[in-house]
Each structure stands twice: as C-alpha cells, then as structure tokens.
Amino acid sequence: MKEQFLLREDITFLNFGSFGASPKPIFEAYQRFQRELEYEPVQFIVNRGPEYLKESRIRLGEYVNCHPDDVVYVPNPTYGVNMVARALDLKPGDEVLSTNIEYGACDRTWDFYCAEKGANYVKQPIRLPLTSKEAFLADFWSGFSPKTKLVFLSQITSATGLILPVKEICEEAKRRGVPVFIDGAHVPGHLPLDLTALDVDFYTGACHKWMLTPKGSSFLFVKRDFQNALDPLVVSWGYQADFPSHSQFQDYHQFNGTRDFSAYLTIPEAIDFMKVNDWWSWAETNRKLVHTWLPRLCTLVGSAPLAPVTDEFIGQMGSIPVRCKDPFELKNLLYEEFRIEIPVMVQNGQSYVRFSINAFNDEQDLVKLEQALKELLSRGLIY
Incomplete structure (x- = not known):
C-alpha cells in the first residue's frame, strides 16, 4: 500500500490527520481534470464543469447517505462553518453551545461572528480523560441554557483525537428543540457516515483528509429546512441567477467565480479506490x-x-x-x-x-x- 502513495520514503509520515495524502490513482485523476481545464477553460468551467460537479455530488451523496442536492462543495470545513455562522440569525444574548476541545479555526470563527452579533460562544469544559459516554454527555449538556440557539461540536476532535457521541447529541438536541452542527472534518473515510440516520441539521466534512482526495476538497450538508436561510458567503452569479436551477442552495453556494474545482471531481475516484482496496x-x-x-x-x-x-x-x-x-x-x-x-x-x-x-x-x-x-x-x- 505504501507504493500507492506519493509520500517521501525518507519521512515517517504519522500526520495523515492534518491534510491527508492522495494515492497515485486519485492524484492522476486530479491532474487529468486539471489538464482538461487548461485545454479548454471556457468549456470546462461553463459547460462540462457543472455536470461533473453534479456527478461527483451524486456519488458523494450515496457515500454519506444524503440527497446530492443537500450538499455543496467547499474548500475546507472551516469555510463551511463560516457559511453557517455568518448566516445564522443570532441575537444579542443568544448562545452557541460547544466544547473546550474544538478545532482552533472553528473556535475563532464562532468567536468572530458571535462578537459581531452580540451572542456568546460557550466552550463547555469537558473533563479529561473521558471515563464514559454518559460522563461526556453530562458535562456537555450542563452548558445548555434557554439561550442556546445552536449546538456545535466535532465528531472527531483535532488536538485530542477523540470520537464524540454525536448521535446521542443530535437526539437530545432534537428533544430540546435546538439545531445541531457537526464538524466532521476527520470522519469521511475514517468512520462510516450516514447523514440520514444521524438526522443532523448541518454537517461539514473533509474529503481531503481520510477520504484521500487532493487538498481543498470538502463539503457542507444542510437540511432542507435551513437551506434558504443561508446567504452566500461569496456573492456571485448564483445570486439572483440569470438561469436559476431547482435549488437556491446550489445556486448560491456552488459557483463563486473562477477557480479550479478539479479536487471536487476526484471524489468518485476516491470512493472507487476505497472500495477496490x-x-x-x-x-x-x-x-x-x-x-x-x-x-x-x-x-x-x-x-x-x-x-x-x-x-x-x-x-x-x-x-x-x-x-x-x-x-x-x-x-x-x-x-x-x-x-x-x-x-x-x-x-x-x-x-x-x-x-x-x-x-x-x-x-x-x-x-x-x-x-x-x-x-x-x-x-x-x-x-
């Protein structure tokens, strides 16, 4: 299997969790798309690209068990968190409940938008080491209050590498009438992911980590009830589109101007690679x-x-x-x-x-x- 990767032979690579690494067949597919883009940029970006993206989303939807129209591609999970945090209708005094073991970039995102809106980002202390799922849940929910408007936490934490019981969090949050946003950056390709069974409201995951695709390839899932509330993070041609599609969610967020989206198109190749191996x-x-x-x-x-x-x-x-x-x-x-x-x-x-x-x-x-x-x-x- 080591020969399938491009990693340097003189380095002991124990940091797959940061940015992943692409096997040769997936990276070669990436370069094929890039060459096709350069051979005819206009046709690729304007005509073939949207169909390629749709085909890729269909395969991703099958892999994580959700409708392909309910996911949009983003460069990284932090971008997806920014999309939701900026659009969330937080009022002064509202709270976003999280933990004190989240990814630093996401902490900064919530700090920024909560400060802008007068809300509070509650980083509920979690006692380490964890002793049981029940102990974690007790710690976490002790931070809940009538002001809590959103629950946000990682499925697999970054610094501590812990798998958290997000299924139980989603179930309890639903009982309390609060939406849930899960940062699943480390999950696709690492743990089986079924977004329909999880019944989560927002979920962002990286494909360029454990799912093996090239860098800058991630997704944001948003339940239909919330999609039209998300303004575009970057306003571009999809806003008040000349030729709107059946999905405002796709129009607003999937095309943000000129960029190389080849990494997104390798997701089917990555799924096939994982299946074959x-x-x-x-x-x-x-x-x-x-x-x-x-x-x-x-x-x-x-x-x-x-x-x-x-x-x-x-x-x-x-x-x-x-x-x-x-x-x-x-x-x-x-x-x-x-x-x-x-x-x-x-x-x-x-x-x-x-x-x-x-x-x-x-x-x-x-x-x-x-x-x-x-x-x-x-x-x-x-x-």
Whole structure:
C-alpha cells in the first residue's frame, strides 16, 4: 500500500490527520481534470464543469447517505462553518453551545461572528480523560441554557483525537428543540457516515483528509429546512441567477467565480479506490495498531490515554499527553532530527503528540516514534 502513495520514503509520515495524502490513482485523476481545464477553460468551467460537479455530488451523496442536492462543495470545513455562522440569525444574548476541545479555526470563527452579533460562544469544559459516554454527555449538556440557539461540536476532535457521541447529541438536541452542527472534518473515510440516520441539521466534512482526495476538497450538508436561510458567503452569479436551477442552495453556494474545482471531481475516484482496496478492513487494522500503541506510548512519557482505548472513543488517531518546554521546538526536532512528520498540539495548556495511522503505516513507524520519544526523554526535552 505504501507504493500507492506519493509520500517521501525518507519521512515517517504519522500526520495523515492534518491534510491527508492522495494515492497515485486519485492524484492522476486530479491532474487529468486539471489538464482538461487548461485545454479548454471556457468549456470546462461553463459547460462540462457543472455536470461533473453534479456527478461527483451524486456519488458523494450515496457515500454519506444524503440527497446530492443537500450538499455543496467547499474548500475546507472551516469555510463551511463560516457559511453557517455568518448566516445564522443570532441575537444579542443568544448562545452557541460547544466544547473546550474544538478545532482552533472553528473556535475563532464562532468567536468572530458571535462578537459581531452580540451572542456568546460557550466552550463547555469537558473533563479529561473521558471515563464514559454518559460522563461526556453530562458535562456537555450542563452548558445548555434557554439561550442556546445552536449546538456545535466535532465528531472527531483535532488536538485530542477523540470520537464524540454525536448521535446521542443530535437526539437530545432534537428533544430540546435546538439545531445541531457537526464538524466532521476527520470522519469521511475514517468512520462510516450516514447523514440520514444521524438526522443532523448541518454537517461539514473533509474529503481531503481520510477520504484521500487532493487538498481543498470538502463539503457542507444542510437540511432542507435551513437551506434558504443561508446567504452566500461569496456573492456571485448564483445570486439572483440569470438561469436559476431547482435549488437556491446550489445556486448560491456552488459557483463563486473562477477557480479550479478539479479536487471536487476526484471524489468518485476516491470512493472507487476505497472500495477496490477494502478500505474499511484497512481502517480496522489501523485502529488496532493505534489501540495497541497509544497506551504504550502514553506510559513511556508518564501520561495516560484521554479515554478508554476502544472503538467508541479512539479511531485511527491517538493523542499522547506530554510535558515539554516548547511544543513547537519538539515538533521541529521530531521532523528535522528524527525525520518523523507528526504534529505537537497545544490545547487548554496541555501539549499532545498526535499520531495518525493509515494503510501505508506499519508497526515500525511507531517503533521509530517510540525511540525518538525515549531519546527526547533522556535529554529532558519532554519530562
């Protein structure tokens, strides 16, 4: 499987979670679309492109089980969060309920729009390590109030790599009459995703992470009840369209002027690649490797996993809490000296070394990480 990817052979790549990596067949499909664009830009963008996008959305809709008209493509999940946050009709004193373990760019987005509208972004503290699903839900819902107008949280968190019980969150939010927005950046291709069964109001996911497509390829799902309330983030030809389609949602958000949307068109190729290579079997193998090594590496540095090491909470990413003088220096050392590409993240004052495992990784990659951490411990750079 390693030969299927373009990744450098001299680097131990344990950072799939940040930007993913495309296998060669998917990247070649990407370049074919780019060449077609350059051969005849006008015909590609104006005539063939919309049909290509529709075909791609149909395949994506089948993959995540939703109607293709209910998703629009966006460059990244943060863009999708901005679309919803800007359009949401928040009033002074209203609250958006989230957690204190969300992705930093999304935190900044909600901080910005809530401040602009006089609303409050509530980052409900979550006690770590998690002990149970019930304990998490109790922590989370203790932040709810009559002023809560939206629930926003990750299905898989970024810094801590935890899988959160979003199905239960959606069910309880519906009982309380509050819409839910799930940041699923790490989910497509990592966990099975059924948007119809989840019954979520807003959902954004990255295809360029675990789903293997080239960079700048993500989607935003919006339930029909909310679609017409979303103004375009970028006003362009779809607004008051000369030739409106059957969907204002598509018109407003899918065409924002000249850009290379080839990455979106590779989604069918990615779905086919995963099917041919039995990707869910690889995912299970990858999870087992994470589940074996996460406790071992935590013990090495004198910490503990952030949740029970089971499929319920831990997927193909493991975050190791570490104590270090300078997390940025630590990341640079792991890359420059040990040739390991791995993030060192800081959240709520705690540093984490987060490793990701995909089909091209093997146990030797984690042995290299273990040896590097031992060397850094001996130097007092982690302690």
